[in-house]
Amino acid sequence: MKKHFPDEPLQSHTLDMLWEVQNEKGYIPNADITRLSARLGISEIELEGVASFYHFFHRKPAGQFCIYVNNSILAEFKGYRDIVSAFEKATGAALGGTDASGTFGLFETPCIGLCDQEPSALINFYPFTHLTPAKVAQIVDGLRSGVGVEFLSNAVEDNIRYTPEPDKTVLLRAFEPGSALEPLLRLAPDEVLSVVKESGISGRGGAFFPTGLKWELCRKNESDCRYIVCNADEGEPGTFKDRVLINRLPGLLIEGMIVAGYAAGAARGIIYLRAEYRWLLPKLHAAIEMYEHIGWLGADAPTKEPFRFDIRVQIGAGSYVCGEETALLESLEGKRGEPRTKTFFPVERGYLGRPTVVNNVETLCFAARVMELGAEFFQALGTPVTRGTKLLSVAGDCNRPGIFEIEWGMTVAELLELCEASDPYFIQVSGPSGQCISAWDSHRRFAGEDLLCGGAIMVFDHTRDILQILRNFTAFFQHESCGMCTPCRAGNFIFSRKLDKMARGLGSLQDITEMQQWAQIMKRTTRCGLGMTAPNPLLYAIDRFPEYFEKKLDSTRTGLNRSFDLESALEDYRDAVQ
Amino acid sequence: MEKKLVNITVDGRPIAAEEGRNIVEVAKDNGIFIPSLCYYPHIDPPLGSCRVCTVMANGKSAAACTTLVKEGMEVLVNTDELQDWRKAVVEMMYAEGNHFCPSCEKSGDCDLQGLGYRLGVTVSRFPHLFVDRIVDYNPQRMVIEHNRCIRCRRCVEEVLTDEGQRVFSFQNRGNTTEVGVDYEQEAKLTQEQAMQAMNICPVGAILVRGKSMARPRGERKYDHADSKAEVPLPKIIALKPHLRRKKIVATTSLAGCFGCHMSMLDIDLGILDLIELVEFNKSPINDIKKFNKRCDVGIIEGGCCNSDNVEVLKAFRENCDVLIAVGECSIWGGLPAMRNFVPLKECLVEAYSSATNNVEGKLVIPHHPDLPEILDRVYACNEVVTIDHFVPGCPPDAGHIWKVVKNVLFGETFAVTNAEFKYD
Numbered sequence A: 001m002k003k004h005f006p007d008e009p010l011q012s013h014t015l016d017m018l019w020e021v022q023n024e025k026g027y028i029p030n031a032d033i034t035r036l037s038a039r040l041g042i043s044e045i046e047l048e049g050v051a052s053f054y055h056f057f058h059r060k061p062a063g064q065f066c067i068y069v070n071n072s073i074l075a076e077f078k079g080y081r082d083i084v085s086a087f088e089k090a091t092g093a094a095l096g097g098t099d100a101s102g103t104f105g106l107f108e109t110p111c112i113g114l115c116d117q118e119p120s121a122l123i124n125f126y127p128f129t130h131l132t133p134a135k136v137a138q139i140v141d142g143l144r145s146g147v148g149v150e151f152l153s154n155a156v157e158d159n160i161r162y163t164p165e166p167d168k169t170v171l172l173r174a175f176e177p178g179s180a181l182e183p184l185l186r187l188a189p190d191e192v193l194s195v196v197k198e199s200g201i202s203g204r205g206g207a208f209f210p211t212g213l214k215w216e217l218c219r220k221n222e223s224d225c226r227y228i229v230c231n232a233d234e235g236e237p238g239t240f241k242d243r244v245l246i247n248r249l250p251g252l253l254i255e256g257m258i259v260a261g262y263a264a265g266a267a268r269g270i271i272y273l274r275a276e277y278r279w280l281l282p283k284l285h286a287a288i289e290m291y292e293h294i295g296w297l298g299a300d301a302p303t304k305e306p307f308r309f310d311i312r313v314q315i316g317a318g319s320y321v322c323g324e325e326t327a328l329l330e331s332l333e334g335k336r337g338e339p340r341t342k343t344f345f346p347v348e349r350g351y352l353g354r355p356t357v358v359n360n361v362e363t364l365c366f367a368a369r370v371m372e373l374g375a376e377f378f379q380a381l382g383t384p385v386t387r388g389t390k391l392l393s394v395a396g397d398c399n400r401p402g403i404f405e406i407e408w409g410m411t412v413a414e415l416l417e418l419c420e421a422s423d424p425y426f427i428q429v430s431g432p433s434g435q436c437i438s439a440w441d442s443h444r445r446f447a448g449e450d451l452l453c454g455g456a457i458m459v460f461d462h463t464r465d466i467l468q469i470l471r472n473f474t475a476f477f478q479h480e481s482c483g484m485c486t487p488c489r490a491g492n493f494i495f496s497r498k499l500d501k502m503a504r505g506l507g508s509l510q511d512i513t514e515m516q517q518w519a520q521i522m523k524r525t526t527r528c529g530l531g532m533t534a535p536n537p538l539l540y541a542i543d544r545f546p547e548y549f550e551k552k553l554d555s556t557r558t559g560l561n562r563s564f565d566l567e568s569a570l571e572d573y574r575d576a577v578q
Numbered sequence B: 001m002e003k004k005l006v007n008i009t010v011d012g013r014p015i016a017a018e019e020g021r022n023i024v025e026v027a028k029d030n031g032i033f034i035p036s037l038c039y040y041p042h043i044d045p046p047l048g049s050c051r052v053c054t055v056m057a058n059g060k061s062a063a064a065c066t067t068l069v070k071e072g073m074e075v076l077v078n079t080d081e082l083q084d085w086r087k088a089v090v091e092m093m094y095a096e097g098n099h100f101c102p103s104c105e106k107s108g109d110c111d112l113q114g115l116g117y118r119l120g121v122t123v124s125r126f127p128h129l130f131v132d133r134i135v136d137y138n139p140q141r142m143v144i145e146h147n148r149c150i151r152c153r154r155c156v157e158e159v160l161t162d163e164g165q166r167v168f169s170f171q172n173r174g175n176t177t178e179v180g181v182d183y184e185q186e187a188k189l190t191q192e193q194a195m196q197a198m199n200i201c202p203v204g205a206i207l208v209r210g211k212s213m214a215r216p217r218g219e220r221k222y223d224h225a226d227s228k229a230e231v232p233l234p235k236i237i238a239l240k241p242h243l244r245r246k247k248i249v250a251t252t253s254l255a256g257c258f259g260c261h262m263s264m265l266d267i268d269l270g271i272l273d274l275i276e277l278v279e280f281n282k283s284p285i286n287d288i289k290k291f292n293k294r295c296d297v298g299i300i301e302g303g304c305c306n307s308d309n310v311e312v313l314k315a316f317r318e319n320c321d322v323l324i325a326v327g328e329c330s331i332w333g334g335l336p337a338m339r340n341f342v343p344l345k346e347c348l349v350e351a352y353s354s355a356t357n358n359v360e361g362k363l364v365i366p367h368h369p370d371l372p373e374i375l376d377r378v379y380a381c382n383e384v385v386t387i388d389h390f391v392p393g394c395p396p397d398a399g400h401i402w403k404v405v406k407n408v409l410f411g412e413t414f415a416v417t418n419a420e421f422k423y424d
């Protein structure tokens, strides 16, 4: 198994080089920046620019044990604050820093994909779930007494809650290694393309682009080398389906990549795995080794037409926007994860300028099942626009959080019943970048014809405050914006200031109108999907829950700005003259 | 080789353009103006970072600089909506950075400012964010004024040493993204390369020591260019005419320097004509201290830095039909708002204890029931009350102020030219 391919330039090793230092020293000292930038032949500031883009790289000591507590809204509602306090108390480190001895570093981080077992945290990238203050104290005691993190870390549950009848289950049915590869012995690449196209499957990463077409476009672009990139960045808060697929069916994913490589004419595959899932790396490595061992990877494969494919894994370093396919490619090239302009598609100019297919984990797994089951299998499954099934990760205020493989076409009400959500009020579909629905929408169907869902369902009951949800989402986008384009960089910041103001009870009707207008401007002027979708939570919430906002606002029109609060503006002065 | 021509339309007008060129260039060749800031012709591919060039291409919004023309493409540039979006992006830059034009070396030569004039930005619709940023004096040849950087990325791409090393690079991400300077590489730049860096920066963020005022005020890019061109100002709604009585105007200076009032008096003898037409109520001009009549127009100079400013401003809102904020200080805080980056307590300690003219070790912050109390920061007038019109400038041109006032009072139509429309 390779860490890098021989034809990749040194700069593609940048993230790995930085990780090596980070892992060894707990941070990246200046001396290493000097050393590595000389090795890479770039200026120090350029390398510092890369390092400072990713929030898991630290430029100051971050502790021998680096603790990341998840601050997503699901965690917030399940006791995030108490867990942080417990860690602070046990370790002596304040959030955002280390204790005096430098043993523990305590930080917050957006969703780590363990939403069904919150509150959760990572310590040196090992998962810890279902945390309680008492458990935190025990863990820290254990670490102090020299027990290895890996032994204290607990097993992550897959929590598979629902699959359709066996003959309708696609992804989560039993897996026989080789079953997706076997058809490649008989089929030429364009025949594989036909099967995939005929099955009607489309991308599961959120954009629902037809998978067969993407592969074909890649194949059509002449090149000395093409790439299949598996997007395992799963950064959308509330989503954890890819985690379960990799944990349970790593072989299925590898087979999906091989199928894609064969069909798209690619010789190289790269799995871009988010650092939050580093604990899944051994699973992936074992799977890759197994396929190397049986001659499907790293050697001439026994396919109908000559084909040789290699797969390596790249670990990310903490950045949601790197899930955006062009930012991901930049990151693979060892740069800051800034989305590219949309002048070219990755299938035209992707990784290292070569035609590249970027596919989500679930898409590739699904493609493997298409080869195994045949295109006809999907004819009658799902809805005409979205065929087959979909994995949903459900979490929040329900008794059965976890993974649901649903046939496209299931209603919201059915899902809510299956997950035992007894008091659903505000349901966020597809994560913060998606949309919220209310009980009024429960008749709607998850389907391309009605309600598309990328994978995350967050259920909130009547005890939850909408403004708290929106502030959490906006803070997330503010933190995760790449900072490249004006409307997203400044816009999310402006929104979070506005929401803070509303939270202080100073919102007016005008604030709502302004936010709606500004959201439209942001959607139309930003450079990538992050900025375009960042205002969605606000727009949908205002649309779906008008009564909530009416209660929060004052609609008297005196010409005096309600948001200006003289008393609080004078507090500092009164304090100073004391 | 001859380049292939493709047929596109821009706002419905058919245009033949070379395939593979971007929309900004094609539009320019055909006399159509599309604002741009980060775009710099020889940076290829274009950066697409600022987004002020947003247009519609085949029904989808897109940055014109990164969109290449294709056969049959339908481009929209000048719809009301698009003009508003582009203007909003410029306003966002003003809200995000700290652009104190009156104290900026680049004023008059600044592309952001020039675009502000051209698009008629009188006020940012977004609340000013007042993010504390530094001025970096470490580089050998340069001073980096982070307050003004719009993160266009031009310097990152274009400023390289002879060995091809980058001198600038973006650091961090999100709203903390900033331009970082490699001091070691910067020291290797020649004076010409440093000058090139200053010139490529569209704003006054990169300054070369001793050279930033090389081109004097009055001879700068936007001082005379298009000086006769009209600024597209927001529509003003004129008051209904009253019969029989003179119009009544009130004025005040809050946290300002009276410069705007001086500017108002700058119409010289024009003031005599004005007195024929209007009567002044509460105003420093006639020293009437309290409102004794309802007024048609209130003119506000300065923002709010203390409780008295707030009271006066509220009284203006209550007693005047239309409020006009005049000058940078009233519009967003202006120079007094330079204290907004420092906690009030620190400011007070600095002023009343640490400053050299104070008795050492003694800290007495003036406070008395008769003295106004100081606000935590300087507030723009529209953060406290609704403001109807904004006249930017430090100070604004007298012509601009009275044109707006007369328009409100008498519905006189008017045009403000680039030369009259100023931020500094």
Ligand SMILES: Cc1cc2nc3c(=O)[nH]c(=O)nc-3n(C[C@H](O)[C@H](O)[C@H](O)COP(=O)(O)O)c2cc1C
Pocket (backbone or CB within 6 Å): A202, A203, A204, A205, A206, A207, A208, A209, A231, A232, A233, A234, A235, A236, A320, A321, A322, A323, A324, A325, A326, A358, A359, A360, A361, A363, A364, A528, A529, A530
């Ligand atoms: C801000 C942003 C974040 C994204 N994050 C992910 C992600 O974590 N995983 C993913 O598969 N796709 C993500 N995408 C979508 C990818 O850009 C891309 O569409 C997808 O990987 C294509 O794969 P598919 O065709 O298999 O869906 C993201 C898009 C945006 C705009």
Ligand code: SF4
Pocket (backbone or CB within 6 Å): A321, A338, A339, A480, A481, A482, A483, A484, A485, A486, A488, A489, A526, A527, A528, A529, A530, A531, A532
């Ligand atoms: S929209 Fe946001 S994440 Fe996307 S390019 Fe712009 S700043 Fe970066």
Ligand code: SF4
Pocket (backbone or CB within 6 Å): B148, B149, B150, B151, B152, B153, B154, B155, B156, B168, B179, B200, B201, B202, B203, B205, B206
């Ligand atoms: S310093 Fe100037 S050139 Fe560089 S990013 Fe900032 S505004 Fe652009």
Ligand code: FES
Pocket (backbone or CB within 6 Å): B035, B036, B037, B038, B039, B047, B048, B049, B050, B051, B052, B053, B054, B063, B064, B065, B066
């Ligand atoms: S000029 Fe096009 S994005 Fe800046």
